[in-house]
Amino acid sequence: MLIQAPKGTNDILPEDIHRWQHVERMFATLCAQFGYREIRIPVFEHTELFFRGVGETTDIVQKEMYTFEDKSGRSLTLRPEGTAGVVRSYIEHGMSSQAQPVKLYYNLTAYRYEKMQKGRYREFHQFGMELFGAADPAADAEIISLLALFFERLGIGNLSLNLNSIGCPVCRTDYNQILREFLSDRIVTLCETCRDRYDRNPMRILDCKEESCRQQVKQAPALLDHICEDCRGHFDALCSKLEIMGIRYAIDKGIVRGLDYYTRTVFEFVSRNIGTQGTVCGGGRYDGLMEACGGPKTPGIGFGLGVERLLMEMESQCLEIALPEPPLIYIGSIGDRAIAAVETMCCDMRRKGISCVKDVMGRSVKAQMKYADKMGTRYTMVLGDNEIESGRAALRDMKSGESKDISLDSLTDRLLKFKEA
Ligand code: HAM
Numbered sequence: 001m002l003i004q005a006p007k008g009t010n011d012i013l014p015e016d017i018h019r020w021q022h023v024e025r026m027f028a029t030l031c032a033q034f035g036y037r038e039i040r041i042p043v044f045e046h047t048e049l050f051f052r053g054v055g056e057t058t059d060i061v062q063k064e065m066y067t068f069e070d071k072s073g074r075s076l077t078l079r080p081e082g083t084a085g086v087v088r089s090y091i092e093h094g095m096s097s098q099a100q101p102v103k104l105y106y107n108l109t110a111y112r113y114e115k116m117q118k119g120r121y122r123e124f125h126q127f128g129m130e131l132f133g134a135a136d137p138a139a140d141a142e143i144i145s146l147l148a149l150f151f152e153r154l155g156i157g158n159l160s161l162n163l164n165s166i167g168c169p170v171c172r173t174d175y176n177q178i179l180r181e182f183l184s185d186r187i188v189t190l191c192e193t194c195r196d197r198y199d200r201n202p203m204r205i206l207d208c209k210e211e212s213c214r215q216q217v218k219q220a221p222a223l224l225d226h227i228c229e230d231c232r233g234h235f236d237a238l239c240s241k242l243e244i245m246g247i248r249y250a251i252d253k254g255i256v257r258g259l260d261y262y263t264r265t266v267f268e269f270v271s272r273n274i275g276t277q278g279t280v281c282g283g284g285r286y287d288g289l290m291e292a293c294g295g296p297k298t299p300g301i302g303f304g305l306g307v308e309r310l311l312m313e314m315e316s317q318c319l320e321i322a323l324p325e326p327p328l329i330y331i332g333s334i335g336d337r338a339i340a341a342v343e344t345m346c347c348d349m350r351r352k353g354i355s356c357v358k359d360v361m362g363r364s365v366k367a368q369m370k371y372a373d374k375m376g377t378r379y380t381m382v383l384g385d386n387e388i389e390s391g392r393a394a395l396r397d398m399k400s401g402e403s404k405d406i407s408l409d410s411l412t413d414r415l416l417k418f419k420e421a
Helices: 017-033 047-053 060-062 083-092 139-152 169-189 194-201 204-206 210-219 229-245 307-314 335-353 365-375 384-392 407-421
Strands: 044-046 066-068 075-077 101-113 121-131 160-165 265-268 279-285 298-304 329-333 356-358 377-382 392-397 404-405
Touching: 017 101, 017 139, 017 307, 044 047, 044 083, 047 060, 047 075, 060 194, 060 404, 066 083, 083 298, 083 384, 121 139, 121 307, 121 384, 139 229, 139 265, 139 298, 160 229, 169 194, 169 204, 169 210, 194 204, 204 210, 204 298, 229 265, 229 298, 265 298, 279 307, 298 307, 329 335, 335 356, 335 365, 335 384, 335 407, 365 377, 365 392, 377 384, 377 407, 392 407, 404 407
Parallel strands: 329 356, 329 377
Antiparallel strands: 044 075, 066 075, 101 121, 121 298, 160 265, 265 279, 279 298, 377 392, 392 404
16 A cells, blocks of 8 residues: 555645745744844653643643653653743753843744644644743834734735733632633533643633634633733733834734743734634743743743744735746766766866756656756756867757857856856
8 A cells, every 4th residue: 555644744845845945044034133043952852841841731732742652661742832842952051041032943843633624734834933031021022023024024914913911820820710710600511621621720721622612711701801910011011012113913812822831922923814724823921931841930932833824824825936946057968978078067067056967867868858848957058979079069048049059168157157147
């Protein structure tokens, strides 16, 4: 039987890779402009990290992690997101002694055992960013403004920015009680996982994907209406900074986010064009996460942006991304002397930075030219015994159809000039 890619995974084929490379380049450039440095973390971590980092009562930890035992019996988990790993790395490498704030970005794959649908995969790609050490709402505003600029540079016009505050552990204790009271006569209609969450962490019920639970929490009291004075001050300051920056937002009291670590600011950039999985980017503040993972008390804020969803959004808005240039020249060969000469010429040209292709299959010149045509090289040339002896050959411009008789010695310089033009 033919082996296929596992459900929920996707190959990114050469026909598509330019779209990925384009957004990756744009993201890396933007991050550098805001003073962020790239970090790369392992694909798997000790399972315990996500229990502590993401939260034991979240859907991710309870239902979606790819957890396995390695040959030594350690429990390891494929990262379901990037934040916990980056926080672990910050602590492990003593980054608290570096100049603060520490600003990191990443481009990684993440793994969640989720129900497959358009825009929701089991292996997916995230661009992300974490800013450590800054508790001020200016940090929240900067992260959001970076995203707004990213979308603007990509030409994406109409994502809505939805904003909420889910307070701090102080306001949440009171709110949890209010929520329990609201849910007390609805418990029987909740899914089994949420019944367990009722005592342990009722806020998680607000984020459950089960339809029955979603119905029950529609009228639930909003945390934003119950946050403490400090959290309210932080939220109001963020809102006014966004207004000063000209960034439009909507307050959405329903955003709770699917991870336990958030405090205060939570936000999402949502698309109306790409179906039910319209959240292109989600993030927020997590001032208690570093301590929960065993590190020094350090505020943090960041986001994760789904690259598949970003590209879907760009496609839905018909945003064209230029195809990469094919190699500049194909040099065909007829006969052993020409084969040897073409090999030497290609080595020399590549060393000088010219992209060139030649036959590696011992094919007829007709087959070689057919291949060159499919690749779309700008120029072609064919060398045989006559060309080797005379030191001259026809350089064919495939765009104009014109051929020019040139000396082989001048070929590299001509192509270099063309490249620079
Ligand atoms: P998240 O909301 O779980 O947050 O994921 C961020 C983004 O990743 C989502 O908005 C979505 O675009 C994409 N995403 C999530 N799950 C899938 C999936 N199954 N298939 C395709 N795309 C998906 C986090 O992961 C946090 N670590 C974000 C963060 C960083 N908060 C603070 N710092």
